[in-house]
Amino acid sequence: MVGKLSGKIALVTGGATGIGRATCEMYAKEGAFVHLLDYNEKDGSEAVAGIIASGGQGSFHKVDVRNEESVVKAMKEVSIRSNRVDVAVLSAGVLQGAFKRIDELSENDWDSTIDTNLKGTFLSAKYLAPKLSAAGESVLLLIASGAGVRGASSSHAYAASKAGMHGMHYKLEGELGPQGVRIHVICPGGIATPLKLANVAEGALSQGNDPDEAIRKSKLGDPIGVARILVFLASEDGSYVRGTIFTR
DSSP, X not given: OOSTTTTOEEEEETTTSHHHHHHHHHHHHTTOEEEXXXXXXXXXXXXXXXXXXXXXXXXXXXXXXXXXXXXXHHHHHHHHHXXXXXXXXXXXXXXXXXXXXXXXXXXXXXXXXXXXXIIHHHHHHHHHHHHHHHTSSEEEEEEOOSBTTTBOOSOHHHXXXXXXXXXXXXXXXXXXXXXXXXXXXXXXXXXXXXXXXXXHHHHHHHTTOOHHHHHHTSOOBOHHHHHHHHHHHHSGGGTTOOSOEEOO
C-alpha cells in the first residue's frame, strides 16, 4: 500500500478506541505497518482485523502501560517483527475523579489517572527510545490535552497528568532530539472519544441534567480530524513543524 507513511513502522498505545484507533486506521491506510498496543483486547483485536481486511498491515499487543513488566513484554513482541519504530503515538489514557473538588478527590482516583497517563507515558517512552533512535529519523507524538496545559479540567488528576506529559517532552527533546527523534505534544480539545463522551454524561448527571441530551448538544469533534494531523506530523510533510500542537 502506497501512501504518506509507506514503509514506516508505527506504534500506538491506547489504539483500541478513540483517537488512538482512528490514528491506527489512518496510518495503515497511508501504508504504515501498525503495532496497536492496548489493554482492551477485544476492541484492539477488532481494530487490527479491520485494518488487515482493508488491505493494511498491523498487529495487536496487549499491554498495561502502568506495569513495567507488561510494557517490556509488549515491546519484545514488537521486536519480533520490527527492530525499529519510525513513529510512536502515546495515547493511552483515563480520566478519573471528574467533577470532584480537591477535598472530595480520592487517592485511588488520583493514582489510577496518574499511573495510566503519566507513568504509562514514562514507561512507554523508556522502552521505545532505543527503537526510535534506531530508525535514524523518527517521530514521537504524546497525546496530552488542552486541560492542564492552557486551561482547567473537570478532574484535578487528569489536568496534573496531562501537564506532566507536557513537561516531560522538554527533557525527552534534549535526550532524543540529537538522535534524530522529533517530538510533539498534541493537545486535542473536545473530541468524541469514549473517554470524553463518558465525561460529558457524568457532568450532566452531576448537575441533574439528561446525559443523552448533553451528549447530543456537545458538538464534539471527530477523532479522525486529530488522526489526520498525526498523519501529517508523522510524514515528511510535517518535518519542519516544531513544538506543541493544539487541535479542535
